[in-house]
Amino acid sequence: MPGRARLQCRGRARLPCRGRLRVRSSAGLAGLLFARRLTHTAHALFEAVLRPGDDAVDLTAGNGNDTLAMARIVTRANSQTGERGHVLAMDIQREAVAATQARVDEDLEDPDAASHVHVVQTCHANVRDYLRQPGVRHLRLVAANLGYLPGSCGDVYTRADSTITALRESLEHIERGGVACVLAYPQATQGDESELDAVANEWLVLPAREWHVVRVEHANRTGAPVLLAAYRIAD
Numbered sequence: 184m185p186g187r188a189r190l191q192c193r194g195r196a197r198l199p200c201r202g203r204l205r206v207r208s209s210a211g212l213a214g215l216l217f218a219r220r221l222t223h224t225a226h227a228l229f230e231a232v233l234r235p236g237d238d239a240v241d242l243t244a245g246n247g248n249d250t251l252a253m254a255r256i257v258t259r260a261n262s263q264t265g266e267r268g269h270v271l272a273m274d275i276q277r278e279a280v281a282a283t284q285a286r287v288d289e290d291l292e293d294p295d296a297a298s299h300v301h302v303v304q305t306c307h308a309n310v311r312d313y314l315r316q317p318g319v320r321h322l323r324l325v326a327a328n329l330g331y332l333p334g335s336c337g338d339v340y341t342r343a344d345s346t347i348t349a350l351r352e353s354l355e356h357i358e359r360g361g362v363a364c365v366l367a368y369p370q371a372t373q374g375d376e377s378e379l380d381a382v383a384n385e386w387l388v389l390p391a392r393e394w395h396v397v398r399v400e401h402a403n404r405t406g407a408p409v410l411l412a413a414y415r416i417a418d
């Protein structure tokens with residue numbers, strides 16, 4: 184789909200028009216880079232990457248904030264095809280699935296749109312089973328916000344092995360011009376390696392002719408999360 188992925192600079196932020204990624208975020212480049220929270224940076228990235236009619240996956244649905252941010256864009260009908268896209272939201276915890284489903288039902292006013300969001304209780308390592316379904320046509324974004332469910336006692340949290348499996352499976356399905364995006368915390372450690380390092384090391388060796396990998400972090404804040412994003416080069 185190279186034609187759809189050409190750079191279109193809109194709004195106040197303008198990147199040099201030599202790349203391939205659309206910059207559509209109303210926050211602009213400075214808003215994207217300097218947001219107070221990296222979750223806001225991630226959402227600005229979602230806005231820049233996603234178009235109505237795309238498909239997206241949230242590997243860690245949690246309280247549904249990321250799922251909703253994706254759904255608000257992709258479940259709108261595409262102006263050319265008329266099709267709405269889908270969001271697959273996965274979480275291993277029942278409470279998270281319930282919270283995300285409630286957010287979708289309440290905050291997406293259009294019931295047709297809500298029916299395009301599928302919230303499932305499962306480990307994200309099983310993502311391959313869902314990505315093979317025929318409904319997934321244009322996988323444009325896969326996101327994971329690692330750690331534990333905010334507000335919970337914190338005894339269920341993401342683990343490097345299942346996270347890496349989920350990301351490997353997902354990257355295979357992301358279309359050109361699409362992005363995988365992970366928010367990880369340096370202190371979350373199982374064994375010798377933090378989950379952040381596990382993902383960073385995994386993506387370090389992605390072939391540069393096919394992927395651009397970037398790392399965004401607040402360098403003067405200790406223990407702050409880090410945003411890793413892998414962009415599949417459009418052509």
Ligand SMILES: C[S@@+](CC[C@H](N)C(=O)[O-])C[C@H]1O[C@@H](n2cnc3c(N)ncnc32)[C@H](O)[C@@H]1O
Nearest residue numbers: 243244245246247248249274275306307332341
């Ligand atoms: C930081 S929260 C996600 C926040 C969420 N994206 C939001 O917008 O509210 C991390 C979530 O990962 C979930 N989780 C932990 N291990 C998981 C696994 N193996 N598969 C899927 N979800 C998992 C937790 O249950 C928790 O809800």
